[in-house]
Amino acid sequence: xxxxxxxxxxxxxxxxxxxxxxxxxxxxxxxxxxxxxxxxxxxxxxxxxxxxxxxxxxxxxxxxxxxxxxxxxxxxxxxxxxxxxxxxxxxxxxxxxxxxxxxxxxxxxxxxxxxxxxxxxxxxxxxxxxxxxxxxxxxxxxxxxxxxxxxxxxxxxxxxxxxxxxxxxxxxxxxxxxxxxxxxxxxxxxxxxxxxxxxxxxxxx
Numbered sequence: 225x226x227x228x229x230x231x232x233x234x235x236x237x238x239x240x241x242x243x244x245x246x247x248x249x250x251x252x253x254x255x256x257x258x259x260x261x262x263x264x265x266x267x268x269x270x271x272x273x274x275x276x277x278x279x280x281x282x283x284x285x286x287x288x289x290x291x292x293x294x295x296x297x298x299x300x301x302x303x304x305x306x307x308x309x310x311x312x313x314x315x316x317x318x319x320x321x322x323x324x325x326x327x328x329x330x331x332x333x334x335x336x337x338x339x340x341x342x343x344x345x346x347x348x349x350x351x352x353x354x355x356x357x358x359x360x361x362x363x364x365x366x367x368x369x370x371x372x373x374x375x376x377x378x379x380x381x382x383x384x385x386x387x388x389x390x391x392x393x394x395x396x397x398x399x400x401x402x403x404x405x406x407x408x409x410x411x412x413x414x415x416x417x418x419x420x421x422x423x424x425x426x427x428x429x
Contacts, residue, residue, distance in 0.1 A: 227252045230266070230274045238263075241271060242279035244350040266384060273383040273391050277398065280421040282353050285402050288410045289348065304330050354378075360405075361397040 229245040231238040238261075240246040253259055308323040318326070348356070358364060358378040365377050383391060403414055411417040 230271065230278075231263075232271070242275055243283060244278040247350060269388065270384045273386070273395075275425060276421070277383070277395060278350060278354070280425050281395070281399060281402060282350050282357075283424055284417065284421050285353055285406050286348075286350065289353075289406055300334070301327075301331060357398045357401050360401040361394065363394075 227248060229248050230241040231245065232241050240249055304327040305323075308318060308326055312318055312323075355378040358381065359376050363379045363381060365379060367375050367377050369375055381394070386394065399414075399417075403417065407414075407417045411420070
């Protein structure tokens with residue numbers, strides 16, 4: 225089975241371009257294993273895109289992603305808010321702060337209860353996060369399974385084949401997904417997250 229990785233020539237050897245590529249190497253090859261490679265020269269722009277997306281954006285998401293996130297469905301959040309409004313309609317006087325505190329307390333306990341049922345939840349890998357981002361951005365095909373259910377299959381994309389404008393469009397959508405689901409919980413503004421990505425790339429350079 226072939227494995228696609230981005231490598232950089234340092235004059236003596238080919239080394240992984242990002243931690244994602246390093247992880248791919250560790251997962252697929254043991255130390256001392258002999259492998260046959262077929263190299264393909266990449267444009268400098270492709271390396272920049274690869275590092276920005278895999279080493280920067282996804283790297284930041286992995287640092288801040290919490291295994292307990294996503295255990296409460298948005299519909300349940302809306303239901304909790306609706307119930308507080310229902311209590312108020314029945315004459316139970318709740319301030320805005322009290323209503324929010326009740327909702328947060330309920331949702332937190334619900335999350336903890338569900339998280340307790342998980343045995344050592346494993347954080348998603350870079351490849352899994354990449355597939356998730358593509359689906360959330362709309363880069364997927366819908367496949368009908370034998371049980372007649374539908375499943376979203378992430379499309380294969382290549383930064384090498386993208387123009388700068390196409391990459392900018394994809395990255396903007398990908399950043400939006402990561403901000404909405406993960407990064408907005410840890411940064412006050414998108415600019416702060418962008419600056420954190422820049423610092424990660426500077427340290428990796």
